[in-house]
Amino acid sequence: MLSALTSIFIATASAQIAPPTVTPADFWLPIGASVQAENVDLMFNIINYICYFFFAVIVAMMVWFVLKYRAKPGTRIRTDGMTHHTALELSWSVIPLLISIAIFFFGFTGYVDLITPPKNSFDVNVTAFKWGWQFKYPNGAQSDNLVVPSNRPVRLVMRSNDVLHCCYIPAFRVKRDLVPGRYSTLWFQCDIPTGMDEKNGYHLYCTEYCGTGHSNMYRRVMVLPQAEFDEWLLKQAQWLDEIPDDELYFRAGPKIYSRCQQCHSIDGTAGLGPTWQGLWTRLTAGGGARFSDGKSYADLIGPGKEYPTPEDYIRDSIYNPGKHLVATYGNVMPTFKGQLNDRGVDSIIGMLQHLDEFDAKGAWTKTLPPAAAKSETKPELK
């Protein structure tokens, strides 16, 4: 055990220059894919063996004594057992104490490495909200899944828009709460690229309970070699700009809708937010739903009123969702200001206007006319 402890100490000290390693999934732990995983796994396994040992000793003694000293009918009560034994009692106080101190110490040094990001780290801004994640990159690119370069420390600078969330990537053995009103950071380095296929990505979860969609805050972490990552990053920053205006609603719309669909249905299913079914007709006709303050669409939308056009109303509902609440719905939608630009909002408005072209999941059901199909560039959307 001493050699194991020594090796963890050496491994800890050399964490940053260690060669890339994957610890394979075993009975207890999932695959470990970050440079930090190895130390954590070693610590976990050392503690496990200590536990196996003490568990075996205690249970074996218990079973043995019960079998050996079981009362037989008619036997007298034994009186030869000792009432205490100072040396024995001291030994089982002091030995666990020493083991505890050792475990604490190595857990502590491992923890310091786990939370201290190297200086040359690549920063990604993370925003969590009910119920999703937004990953933003220094060049303005945004993504729903976390995409990071390999062989380089990555630091997540995280904040929450509403309640507590927690970012957890099991394969990297890292976890950190996102607290509204302050930034928290988390770092890792993964040297095993996954490519852009979501199936191969590492899991990312929210592990601080945050309500109805808590378990839907499940995303993937994709790791790309630096060159591929740079290419992806550039493309990702521009994807919305590359789509022609008249194709925006069916190219970008479904992509953006994936963030709305947890609350807003297309087919009229009841959700946490009003359904989009027939919304545009109601907006343009002026009647329909009432707001919680008793006003109707006609009171708000129209020339000279608060919103000159229905488009203005939609835009404001995305940026200031709590301003006018549709009756019976709570103020739960986060703002998308800073996350959706004008073209993003245009995509949603276009989608609302052509809602009959989409199925219940938000997929576009029509096909492109041949001319348009030729010019399709298939931008990498994620």
Added chain:
Amino acid sequence: MTTIVSPRPELVDTSATSDNYLTFTRGFRSWALTLDHKRIGVMYMGAVLASFFVGGTFAILLRTELLTPGRTIVSAETYNQFFTLHGAIMVFLVIIPSIPAALGNFVLPIMLGAKDVAFPRLNLFSFYLWMGGAIFTLYSLAAGGFDTGWTFYTPYSTTTTTGGVIPVLTGVFILGFSSIFTGLNFIVTVHKLRPPGMTWFRMPLFLWALYATAIIQVLATPVLAITVCLLIVERTMNIGIFNPSMGGDPVLYQHFFWFYSHPAVYIMIVPAMGIISEIISVHAHRQIFGYRYIAFSSIAIAMFSFIVWGHHMFVSGQSGLMNTIFSFISFSVAIPSAVKTFNWVMTLYKGTISLTAPMMYGLSFLFLFTIGGLTGIHLATLNTDVHLHDTYFVVAHFHYVMMGSALIAMIGGLHHWWPKMTGRMYNEKAGIIACIIIFVGFNITFFTQFMLGSQGMPRRYYDYLPEFQIYHVISTIGSYIMASGFFLVAACFVQSLLGGKKAPANPWGGRSLEWQCNSPPPHDNFSSPPTVGNCYDFSMLRWDEKEQGYVVDKELEAQAIAAEARAHS
């Protein structure tokens, strides 16, 4: 030894006409307005077991929901309410009051040799406070339920639209005072009502444990009351104490909450440890090994419990230095826990062990508490906790401690004192089979969750990845097995009440004072002050066929007295 004559089992009149606390007075009012600690204890026990049934029903419902990923029987909102209710009911209405308020109330004064607790009216008042708190908790269901998790973390708890949050917080506030008053009562009783001869180090270890628990109850619970008050004010008036947009801090709430709720863990487990000390030594008929070590370790755990709350917050945004300090102190709790466990095991050595139903629960406790305690090491260690925090590993760990240890000890204690409480024996074989079913079901349910958690499955999840399903299915099957075990226990007790054999005064061979009075005890517990001897000296006992219980053998007693006299001269 004092010379006062005590009612010995062999002298006691066990005929049906004898007065006992159950038949002392009759009618609803005589129970509702009783000041008798035994009746209050029995009423608590009934109420706690009813709450346990409700909390258990939620557990089975949520395990059933988790059989498949996505929707199985209920929606995500309902599931969130289920696990919240399961947690809140089990913590505040079941485990916290189960041992101190229910069993403790019944046993403590008799074990001590007193006629009642120090403040019988306060005792009744705390029972009605408990009922009040329980009613508010039930009312919260009618008011729309609550989906905050039993921890009520802000800002979710102050912003959620479910309507039952304020009623349940009010309920928790009231329940807290019930707990404080019980604790206060026990502290004064132990200090002031010990009869002549009952020195501190002659007290049975269950009393030490209840005393340590009472200290925690009195010192920690007011913090919960303050926290809950702040939360109610925050939610109704939005004063911003926990709201970051108004300069507040959600992490402050976590500090407040765990400053109570970590000691609360010991309010649950320390009295359970006391029961186990009794069960193991009485059913092994063997002097408890290392009495003083066990007594002091109860007090040590009570003290440490106040300075380790931060280990719930290793990834919450607490500073690295704080984490380090809390991790270090958390390890200190391991020592008294290890000491107790080894002492219990050594108590079996050279004992005369009867494998009765209570003993089976005692042995189950040793097995489960060892697992629960050892897996605490993974969670106190900083770098492994980061991976395991808020996963099913934590769920499994605290179920091994809270349910596998605290609740199993409570059920074991109920079996142990059942003949004393009701005057009836239960079917021993059925009791043992039920214990084995619960033990097996428990391990199937929760050991799987260790694997789920370390493989990376977060807790409080409605939906999960298909790769985790096999673990969830096994766990759910285990919970069904466990539930059937509990139904067997219930059937066993009902059968005992309806047609159980009459219980002797001392069915197990205990030496503490409660085994010296009748089963059930008379209204005043003792007709004259009882003789206080060494409550772990079993040498003078012998099984009496006619009595169907243990009696003090005159010859053996004379030998024991002579031996003691020799030792002193």
